[in-house]
Amino acid sequence: MTAVEEVVNAAQLRDFMRSWATGVAVVTALLDGKPVGCTVNAFTSVSLDPPLVLVSLTETSQTLTAIRDNHTFGVNILAENQHHLATHFATTPPAHRFAAVPHELTTGIPTLTDALATLTCSVADTIRVADHVLVFGRPRRHTSPAATTPAILYAGGYRALA
Secondary structure: OOOOOOOOOHHHHHHHHOOOOEEOEEEEEEEOOEEEEEEEOOEEEEEEOOEEEEEEEEOOOHHHHHHHHHOEEEEEEOEHHHHHHHHHHHHOOHHHOOOOOOEEEEOOEEEEOOOOEEEEEEEEEEEEEOOEEEEEEEEEEEOOOOOOOEOEEEOOEEEOOO
16 A cells, blocks of 8 residues: 655645744844844754744845844843734835834844844854745844743634633
8 A cells, every 4th residue: 555645735734833932023133224123933943053043034024134144143132022923024015124113233133122032143054945945043132031931822702811
C-alpha cells in the first residue's frame, strides 16, 4: 500500500495555526534614521548558550530592510491592553506607524515606551525561507516585564489570560 501525499494549502495552515496561542510583539528598527516596525507573532527564543532569539519577517517588509541595513532590531512585547497597537502596526501604512505612538531610542533602536517588555538585538544571522526571512538576534538590552499580562492571539482574535 502506498501513502497518499496530501498538501495543506495556505488557508488550511492558517486555520490550523489559529489553534496555537501566541504572544504578540512589534519588531522595530531604524530606516534612514526614521523608526519602522511591524506586528509579529512569529517570535521565539532559539538558544540560551549563546542567547539567541528569532523573528520571521516577510521578504518585502520595510522593517526587514531596516534590519538588514543596520544589523539591529527591537522586540516589543505587547500587553493585553495594547491590542490597538498590534492592529495599528499591522494595518497602518509603514510611513505612519509611529505617528502618535510613544517611543524612544534604546541603544539606537526604537522601542515602544509602554510595551510590556522590550529587547534590543544585533543580528547574528538571517536565513531566507520561502517568502520570509528568519532573523536571528543576539540580545543586547532588555526591560523586565511590567506587572501586567501579555496580549495573546488565539483563534484569530485577542484573548486574556484567565
